[in-house]
Amino acid sequence: MTQDTLNLIRPDDWHIHFRDGDMLKTVVPATASVFRRAIVMPNLVPPVTTAAAARAYRQRILDACPPGSNFQPLMTAYLTETLDPDDLAAGHAAGDLTAVKLYPAGATTNSDAGVRDIRKVDATLKRMAEIGMPLLVHGEVTDPAIDIFDREAVFIERVLKPLMDRLPDLKIVLEHITTRQAVDYVATAGDHLAATITPHHMEINRTDIFRGGIRPHLYCLPIAKREEHRQAVR
Template sequence: MTSLTIARPDDWHLHLRDGAMMRAVLPHTAQHFARAIIMPNLVPPVVTGDQARAYRDRVLAALPDGLAFEPLMTLYLTEDTDPDDVAAAHASGLIKAVKLYPAGATTNSASGVANFDIVRATLERMAEIGLPLCVHGEVTDADIDIFDREAVFIDRVLDPIRRATPGLRVVMEHITTSNAVDYARAQDDSLGATITTHHLVINRNHILAGGIKPHYYCLPVAKREEHRLALRAAATSGEARFFLGTDSAPHTDANKLLPCGCAGCFTAPNTMAILAQVFEQDAALDRLEAFTSRNGPAFYGLPVNSDTITLTKSAPDYPAHIDTEDGPVTVFDPGFDLEWSVR
């Protein structure tokens, strides 16, 4: 196969940041993706409907002429979140999900939830109105090894939340373990799971073996090879519960290369080229459209995009980094030559 046309994809987990960074990275998503779930972990975070509306307006104002893109807004769940404000923002069509960050789990998550009993009323209201909860699934306990934090979160936090809140729709974001794959497969259709591009490509050896690779450092951190293979099997399976959420997370090189560098991989420019190659390697190109373009809309109750993109068997041309007013941002390098391009 040398050409593949699919419904235009969506990204169900995206960091655009704000200001100069947003203006620089947004076009790289909008070139390929019709819609994206926009993460709310700005400084300060997007916690109210009014703030989400203002952020959406800034995103649209930054969109270059000639590109069609719909930002799907979210609210950042805090222990002070007002259930009525959440419900009103959802009823107006403004927000499509609420994001749960355990306090301290990742970049700009200091305002996240430490006591889940305090947010019970918000979760119950979300279950009533069918508003999904997007979950960064890691515990933050200092005594839990970083490679075990996703599995522990499922047992200690996620499963109890779901049992205590029947009907709550949940997206397990950027899953990284076979434990998460197995848990997702054992649930009903009220639970979905996103998988990133980079977690299909790298394991923890890629970060650490032969020297530290800061541009491969992300949270949740990549795990053992057995977990990467489980993610690839899930993504390429065509199963409706698994869909693409790139977690594309731009940081300037200056912030990535610090003694305590930022977590995140910037994959927006080359995600589709990488995915085409991954799916081809796994003899699953016929299931690429399900993962990138169909399963996500089905979970969120949205139509599949009517326009299409075409991937062709030719070496892509994308930059090693992009320039922003704040400094260069390195594009994720999969570690192998890419053979597919988006036309």
């Protein structure tokens, strides 16, 4: 190992979708063979909205692990406007819930039950800030008037910045960022905001989606952006 190389023998995956049923049984063994821990996304149908549902989902994941595996799934709750803050706090204290995931309603897969008005969940977010429970954010607006390539940047201005002003002690992770605006904001917003980046958003730009014809396997949400943004997230 050279001075500029770090070998991760058992890395952690901080954003994974196991789904459920046959898909879960297929994906979990592959993940458990490489990773020690993973943050498990809660956007099932129906979504994981209680500590009890998270415990049950965690058990299904553990049941799908190979014999002798020490893989540790870290569970999240799906934020809705009717989520019970007391249940969240109890689940967090018991180790059943690591974080809460914010999906703006309609932003991505299985997000129809997500949040339509962020102010309606302020009480829940305030409780999370008090107990140190992180909020994981899919940072895109769903206003149909906003171009799909601008939804992350607009989310930062319309939703994230006002939220951090209201609740400066809330720990937030802006997930799978794709824009220069996100990089710049996370770099300057202080210790309570972090971000994750996917490998593919560091490797492709929006032109690649159409290079030589439409390439559907390069489509994802958030969608890849211009080359200047790819360079920024690298």
